[in-house]
Amino acid sequence: MAAYLDSAATTRVDPRVAEVVLHCMTEDFGNAGSRTHDWGTRAKRAVQQAREQLAAQVGSSPSELIFTSGATESNNIALLGLAAYGEKQGRRHIITSAIEHKAVIEPLEHLASRGFDVDFLSPGPSGRLSVAAVQERLRDDTLLVSLMHVNNETGVIQPVAELADHLRGTSTYFHVDAAQGFGKLTEDLRAPIDLISISGHKIGAPKGVGTLVIRRRGRDTVPLVPLMYGGGQERKLRPGTLPVPLIAGLAKATEIFERERDQWWAEAAAFRSRLVDALGKTKLHFNGDQEHAVPHILNVSFDGVDAEALIVQLKEIAAVSTGSACTSASYTPSHVLRGMGLPDSIAANGLRLSWFPDQIAELNVDELAAEIAEFQAGTAFLG
Incomplete structure (x- = not known):
């Protein structure tokens, strides 16, 4: 072969992760939203433990993390969910790179069709965008900088931690697609990044689960609006029944990867x-x-x-x-x-x-x- x-x-699902997923599918299979019996209680507990564990990995509070179907959905919530605030405030400028994943480029192209001014910066042959190049493009009306952590085609690492330190003192929000970097370079993600998209299946977790970290700035949270409606789950930003087996699998994969x-x-x-x-x-x-x-x-x-x-x-x-x-x-x-x-x-x-x-x-x-x-x-x- x-x-x-x-x-x-x-990646292949780690057999130790698969064991946890199967257990949650066949034994502790309750709905985390069910409050009247032990199956629901156990499911809710598993979700809360996973939330605490994953938030700790990036130095955030559990309340700052929501579960999604993966980095693509997280990217869309982060980018499109911030648009209404940008329009209301008259801040329609966005900075990104020309080498982002399509899960970032296409939502931003959609925002461009709505009147946003999107700068797609080229990093040059190195594939690594400098902090200075981003700073040079910052304007008073810059709503957001979106820059991936690790490029999915070249493996080149972007200086997201350094850039986060520079942006934290401004009114510009910072989003990082960390699909390829989470687990491998988690320390970078402890920097003051406002929005972090994470996917599970790059580190031995099942496909179909990820998170979006939404950090507060003091008492203020990033002013996102939901893209879907139909339930109060996940801070009313991502409605729908939580996939407890996948969430537990993501937590287990993260635990294993951190240890090894x-x-x-x-x-x-x-x-x-x-x-x-x-x-x-x-x-x-x-x-x-x-x-x-x-x-x-x-x-x-x-x-x-x-x-x-x-x-x-x-x-x-x-x-x-x-x-x-x-x-x-x-x-x-x-x-x-x-x-x-x-x-x-x-x-x-x-x-x-x-x-x-x-x-x-x-x-x-x-x-x-x-x-x-x-x-x-x-x-x-x-x-």
Whole structure:
């Protein structure tokens, strides 16, 4: 079986997490909103414990965290939910980057169609936006800065903690899509960031669950309005029956990842080093700042090689992707690599390799590199 090198898209549910999820599905299966029996009480207790545990991870109060279906929904609540306040206050300027996930770009494009002025800043070939570049664009009417924590295609880490410190003294709110960074660089998220979107399935939790952290500034909370109506759950911002098994699974996955993070980081970095060394026998271009990147995501373009054709060639050895799973059906050049100003010859052929150590034990990196080198040589010969 091929090794799994697409962990930035999703991870396998940790068996220890699956055990908790199954228990909540088959034993403690009550509705957390039911107050008249023990099943409801146990479900409510599980949700509260999870809320406390997850909030503690980012240094927030449990009352500042709501559960969602994942980072995409959290992003939409954060971005679209703030729009009414911006319109009322005459603050319609938003700063973001050209390399954000589509779950941020598309809501912001929608706001642009409503009259908001959205600055999509390019970070340049490094893929890392500087704090100074954001500060230069701040205006009196800047409502929001939205910047991802870790890029999902390149793995490049953005300076969100430093930027949060600069923005905290202003009236501009700060939103961070932390889908790829939560668990790996959680300390960054303890900075005074107003809104943080988190997804569970990037750290061994089930798909379909995440959180939105909504921090107060003193006594003031971020003035969000709901996008849906129909219940009072989750501070009236996200109505609907809470998925207790998924929430408990997210809490368990977070607990496990926190306990084992140092080992995970060391093993992921060691594999990266072996992989990079092996790929030295090919002709390639590493995309993004390799000095400011998480250890488990690598984006490369191989000279003269079509990425889609290479994926097919490698399917018996490794499962890889050309970028975000949300846009993998599209064969257009990566908007992330284009947003970094890279030429189409590179942007159209970026290959993302991403891994969790427990998924790549059987992979022979030398065999992988040799297969790529052979394919590259054959492509050059045919060309």
